[in-house]
Amino acid sequence: MEDIDNYESDSSGTLMDLKYQGLYVVDRQVLSYPSLLSLDLSFNLLQCLPEEISLLQNLEELLCASNKITALPDSIGSIQSLRLIKANNNMMISIPKSIGQLQRLKRLVLSNNILTSLPDEIGNCNNLESLLLENNSLCRLPLSLALLRGCLSELDVSRNDKQMQTTLPSQIHQDAQSILWILALQREKTYCIETLKKDVKLLQHQIHSSEETLAELQQEMKNLETKKKRLEDDLESVRYFLNVRYHCREIRRKALELWQSVRRACARKYPESQEP
Secondary structure, eight states, rough: OOGGGSSSETTTTEEEEETTTTOOSSOOOOOOOOOOOEOOOOOSOOOOOOOGGOTTTOEEEOOOSSSOOOBGGGGGOOOOOOEEOOOOOOOBOOOOOGGGGGGTOOOEOOOOOOOOOOOOOGOOOOOOOOOOOOOOOOSOOOGGGGGGGGTTOOEEEOSSSGGGTSOGGGGTTTTTTHHHHHHHHHHHHHHHHHHHHHHHHHHHHHHHHOOOHHHHHHHHEEEEHHHHHHHHHHHHHHHHHHHHHHHHHHHHHHHHHHHHHHHHHHHOOOOGGGGO
C-alpha cells in the first residue's frame, strides 16, 4: 500500500480521496483524522471496513462502492454525523442492526450486493430520504420502513428475489409512495392479526376455564376469524388497485404518444396550416 502522504486530501483535512489505490485494508493512519468529513474508498479491493472507523466522529460521507466488502462494521452506528453511505457494487450479505442509530442519515446506497434481508432497525433512520436496494437477493422488506413515509422519497427494490413480487408487484418497485403505503397496510394488518391471535388464545383459555361461557366465547372466536378474513381481503384489494392503476397509467401514456404522433404527421402533411 502506498504511503498515506501520497493520497489525495484537501488542505483542511476534511476530505480524503483514496479511490483506485488498490487497497486491501484501510490504513490506521486514515483513522487519525478526527476532522474528516468525507472519506472515499471506492474502487479498491477492500473486503471489510475496520471497527475503528467509528473514531471518525465527524464523518458525514462514507463512500466505499465497488470493493469486495461483505458487511459494514457494527460500530458504524456510533458515527452519528453520517449523512451518506454509498456501498453499492460490493458483496454485502447483511447490514448491522446498528444502522438504526444513524439519525442523520439521508441517503443509503446498497445496490448491486447480495443482501437477503434488512434489519428492522432501519426504520429508526427517521431522516432517511433515499434508499437504493436494486439488484440484491431480498425477498421482502422490513415493515418498519413504513415508519419513514414522511421522509423517504426515493426507494428502489427492483431486480431482487422473485418472492418480493408476492407482496410488492414489480410495477411499483421504484415507486416509494406505493411501496411504503403497502408496507404500512401490511404492518397494520400484521399488528391486527397478532392482536387477534392473542385474543384467540385468551378466549381459548377462557373456554377451558369456564363451561358456562363456552357458547359465547365460540361466537367471539368466529367473529375474530371473520375480521381476519376481511383484513386479508382488504390487502388483496389493495394489490388489485395498484395493478389497475399501473395499467391505467400505461394506457394514458400510450394515448399521449399516439396523439403526439398524429399531430406531428398532420404538421408534416399540412405545413401551410401551421402558424408562422
